[in-house]
Amino acid sequence: MQIPDDWLRLSLLQHYAYCPTQASLILDGTWLDNHLTVEGDTAHERVDQPGFDQRRGVRVHHRVQLHSDALRIHGIADAIEEDVDGRLMPVxxxxxxxxxxxxxxxxxxxxxALCLAEMIGQPVPEAAIFVVRERRREYVDVATHSGRVIELVTEARRRLRVGAIPGVYERLRCKSCSLQNSCQPRGVQWR
Structure with missing residues (x-):
């Protein structure tokens, strides 16, 4: 699939929701690893292998390409679970x-989930987040959040296309960010 310039990656939306400045830097090609990003890569080793496997009667498809023409977003889902009734859920x-x-x-x-629903022509009511460190799954009701997510897609597209988004220091978020030195003047993160 040829991706036009005004489409956004699913992973960039996650970065934008975390910090618009971080997303802006990533869009401009800035990326640095820190111990947290390396641990995240390690946590993804299994799910980043394309293909599928079977667990507890559920077929798990790994590294699935997704897109939405309506929202102009695209990317890769870590996993899509398919239950015995054929229902699909991104994880x-x-x-x-x-x-x-x-x-x-x-x-x-x-x-x-919105991409998947558009691609298969039926609703995807639930999604999940697997928090590796906790070995715990959090379920997400798609309908509850879809309106806010669609608004965020529109906002991100508008703001990220205008240019760099200035940084705003937030101690908890900034101290974990691998891009803090690209964003904040040296030393701000230690105040």
């Missing part, structure tokens, strides 16, 4: 809760 794997807040990952997994 996003995350190392941890990201500054204690699952909202950015909720945005990503709901956007995946």
């Amino acid at each position: 996003e794997h995350k190392r941890g809760r990201g500054a204690g807040d699952l909202w950015p990952t909720t945005v990503q997994v709901v956007a995946q």
